[in-house]
Amino acid sequence: MKVILLGAGKLGKQLYKSFVNNQTIDLIQWYNRSETNLISPEGIALTNSLDAIEKADLYILAVSDDVISSISKKLPTDVLLIHTAGSVSIDVIKSHKRRGVWYPIQSFNDQQEIDFSEVTFGIETNKLSDKQLIYDLTKSIEAKPIDINSEQREKLHLAAVIVNNFINHLFTQASLFCEDNELSFDLLRPLIRETFNKIDKISPEEAQSGPAIRNDKNTLKRHLELIKNPVLKKVYTTLTTSIQKLLT
């Protein structure tokens, strides 16, 4: 299958790496607005011009959510076009009769290479006949495909934001708190690892421990006294209330 990848951000770069030496996927071109982000020692044609986009079987948009629609309108319309966003409806690219979504339920960054065999892709196509092609694409990078429509995908993306972005933000807040109090964040790493290991074995509700669920009032009061940052104080209070509400 002849494929053109558009986007060289966090997701685009990782897709590029998994496509480039793939036996099934014939990556014929890689587009990105800024040419400097396109690194191609493998001899794939590169372009930063949408006018220079070639003919292919499949076009994959791995660009910022807000530009999916505008970029789609500059591409040939008689081709299969898919985007990769969790919260963007399939109909945002409705200028394309053959359209789809290929949403990886994973977080990508430039520092760590993702093992796609651990990634599930939520798939939606408006034509049944195109679904198999996207399933084949998914399997060719050893990832897992599942069917999910735009409505459910949007909700899944919201849950993904909570488990990934919010938890990561809590790590950041804890790290800043440690720094302010001359403590090493490294002391918490085994606890963080154990927190994630547990989630593979038991439900999140069963894994919960700590002063909020025990309703240790003195400890909760003392913690709030120790927090100087008003935003963190609010986060602490909101999460404590949320944990305790599940008990009632």
Ligand SMILES: NC(=O)c1ccc[n+]([C@@H]2O[C@H](COP(=O)([O-])OP(=O)(O)OC[C@H]3O[C@@H](n4cnc5c(N)ncnc54)[C@H](OP(=O)(O)O)[C@@H]3O)[C@@H](O)[C@H]2O)c1
């Ligand atoms: N990262 C993740 O963890 C993740 C997970 C699942 C799904 N996704 C989806 O994957 C897509 C890409 O996300 P990302 O995290 O890779 O984003 P990113 O790292 O912020 O990269 C954004 C990409 O969009 C391009 N872009 C932005 N504005 C543009 C414009 N006006 N014209 C042309 N190109 C433009 C950027 O080009 P320049 O390099 O020129 O700025 C870059 O290639 C999004 O739809 C996102 O929802 C991401």
